């Protein structure tokens with residue numbers, strides 16, 4: 271009650287601000303400078319949670335394309351920041367104030383500069399139409415949990431009990447609902463037209479991402495995990511989506527008669543060598559097994575859990591999201607593993623000392639917290655499981671202790687696996703097929719589908735001789 275009154279007072283005090291796109295007044299409780307300040311603050315958090323991808327050439331390239339589109343937007347005076355994040359997730363998002371992010375994970379599925387421009391144009395559309403700010407205003411006014419607020423949660427330690435899969439699996443920035451997403455597509459198409467990229471690239475990109483989503487949903491079902499989703503996607507395939515076709519069609523009507531720039535060659539050149547999947551300095555997850563070469567450790571998570579390897583923590587979420595495990599590290603542990611566990615979770619916990627092939631360890635158990643402490647190379651590794659609701663861990667008890675017991679020093683064979691995969695551009699030779707290229711691919715049993723998806727030739731296309739295509743090695 272008190273909060274809604276506060277929101278009302280705020281609304282009255284702040285009055286209305288003009289929307290840069292519509293020119294109409296919005297009930298927005300935020301000035302532009304406030305908006306920029308919020309964006310800047312959240313930008314620091316984003317760069318802590320995700321890491322910035324280390325390639326100046328690629329960052330410069332994405333920035334060049336982004337700035338070109340931003341200049342043609344409804345807010346050309348705003349200072350825009352484009353950042354490629356070192357994340358395998360398929361995502362792109364924008365913060366209020368002109369901060370736009372694109373993951374290297376999504377770049378792997380794009381095939382031209384026009385498609386990159388389409389993704390950036392869509393995000394710029396969210397910024398110019400102030401969707402983030404408007405959503406925040408709406409949430410404040412109705413006293414709902416702020417979706418954007420999840421960005422301000424510092425680290426994951428405080429996010430315990432929340433569904434981390436939802437926070438970080440793409441739903442974190444799960445978009446703004448159908449109308450705002452369509453508006454972003456329409457605005458993106460306008461900006462692309464003015465920059466002389468083909469606005470149809472928007473529909474093409476959504477198609478590529480939709481195919482990826484459909485395939486991932488199929489795999490997720492087999493693997494019993496949550497599918498990964500890109501925030502701008504809706505139920506129908508873009509080929510049958512009349513509202514989307516209309517939005518893009520209208521926006522591109524006033525386009526110039528210039529030839530449309532596709533920039534396929536430039537884009538492929540810029541992304542040749544791009545890291546695919548996990549990067550090695552954050553440890554590598556393969557088939558839900560975690561390997562860290564620098565630390566010399568490995569751990570197996572249950573096959574059906576979704577593992578998120580984030581720069582500041584390693585988190586696994588149960589298939590239905592009701593329980594999660596987190597691994598943390600302590601550089602200077604004191605006492606034995608069970609003493610450590612007692613100090614950490616309380617003396618009421620049941621502990622049991624273990625010897626994991628020479629590594630001193632202990633499990634601990636309370637009704638709603640369980641896990642283990644393992645010592646390796648003078649460091650302590652803590653695997654801690656928690657559930658959303660009381661009693662939510664009991665069904666996962668064996669799984670959790672199984673994960674603790676799987677902890678081991680990295681073997682020589684495992685060390686060879688820890689190399690990150692990368693995208694390489696090759697020229698298709700006569701007779702090359704995706705089935706052939708998939709043989710021996712590190713992408714595993716779905717390699718053929720993944721190669722087709724990455725090259726926008728899903729479900730049944732084949733490379734043409736002489737065509738530049740992406741493979742992963």
Ligand SMILES: [Zn+2]
Nearest residue numbers: 445451454502
């Ligand atoms: Zn969007």
